[in-house]
Amino acid sequence: MKKLLFFLAAVAIAVVGIIIAKPYIDSYKDRQKYEFTLNTIDGEIKLSDYRGKAVAIFFGYMYCPDVCPTALSMLSESLKGLSEDELKNFEGIFISVDPDRDTLKNLKDYAKYFHSNFIGATSTNEKILEISKNYGAYYVKEKESEDDKNYSVAHTSYIYVFDKYGNLSSKLDHSILPSGITKALKKAL
Numbered sequence: 001m002k003k004l005l006f007f008l009a010a011v012a013i014a015v016v017g018i019i020i021a022k023p024y025i026d027s028y029k030d031r032q033k034y035e036f037t038l039n040t041i042d043g044e045i046k047l048s049d050y051r052g053k054a055v056a057i058f059f060g061y062m063y064c065p066d067v068c069p070t071a072l073s074m075l076s077e078s079l080k081g082l083s084e085d086e087l088k089n090f091e092g093i094f095i096s097v098d099p100d101r102d103t104l105k106n107l108k109d110y111a112k113y114f115h116s117n118f119i120g121a122t123s124t125n126e127k128i129l130e131i132s133k134n135y136g137a138y139y140v141k142e143k144e145s146e147d148d149k150n151y152s153v154a155h156t157s158y159i160y161v162f163d164k165y166g167n168l169s170s171k172l173d174h175s176i177l178p179s180g181i182t183k184a185l186k187k188a189l
Contacts, residue, residue, distance in 0.1 A: 034160075034168060036131045038095065038121035041104040045093075045121055048166060053089045054188035055162040056181075059137045059155060061098035062110050067157045067174060068094075072114040074178050075159060079115060081182035086189050087117065089164065096122035097132065097139040098153055135160060136171075163188040 037046050047055065056075055060068035075092060082090065094111045096102040099122040102110075107120025122128060132139060139155035157174035161184045170184040 033134050034162070034166075036123075036134075037127075038093075038123050038131075039104060040119055040121045041108045045119065047162065050091050050162075051166050052164050053091050054164055054169075054185055055091050055093060056185065057093045057095060057135075057160040057162070058158075059095045059097050059132055059135070059139065060157070061096050061153050061155070062102045062106060063098065064153070064155075067155070069114075071157055071159060071174055072111075072118070074176070075181055076115040076118075078178040078181035078185065079117065081179065082185060082189075086186070089189055090117055090185060092118040094118060094120050095128070095131070096120065097128050097137075097155055098141070099123065099125060099128060101149075161185060161188050 035047050037044055039045075047057075058068070058071055058075065060071065062068070072092075072094065079087060079090065092111070092115060094107070094114075096107055102120075102122055104120070104122070107122060109120075111118035111120035123131070135158075137156045137158065139153055141151050141153050143151040159170075159172040159174075159176075159181065160168060161170040161172065161181075163169040169188040172181060172184055
């Protein structure tokens with residue numbers, strides 16, 4: 001009888017432990033889903049490098065004539081609503097989905113043009129495809145021929161905001177105003 005009670009108590013403790021741990025396990029799995037390793041002119045970066053900061057990520061490409069510069073400008077404008085301390089705890093990452101044309105040096109300059117807290121990064125075509133799929137982002141190069149160097153890239157235009165713990169806090173549509181981005185960033189801080 002004692003063995004049965006001991007066994008039932010052990011099972012009950014295990015079940016309670018699983019119930020309590022489940023949110024933490026799910027949060028860890030989500031963080032791992034969004035983790036990446038990318039290249040910058042200054043070396044490799046990972047999303048986890050920015051724990052303790054709010055992070056906004058945008059997938060695009062430097063030759064984009066409209067959506068990318070607009071989104072980065074809106075994100076930059078939204079930063080005016082943050083205090084100096086909040087701004088110290090924020091990083092923006094522009095991930096190029098066009099590593100064939102977007103060089104690491106040019107990506108750094110492009111990102112910094114919009115704001116000093118922005119980083120330009122990319123990787124191989126294969127890695128970028130994998131990362132974008134993990135985020136639910138989509139892009140496709142629209143070439144007229146294999147040799148076409150003046151192609152455009154159709155892509156989604158979300159801003160992914162991560163909180164200081166590395167959890168996805170908001171997925172913002174391109175139509176959001178800077179004040180809405182500021183609100184999402186403050187929530188993530």
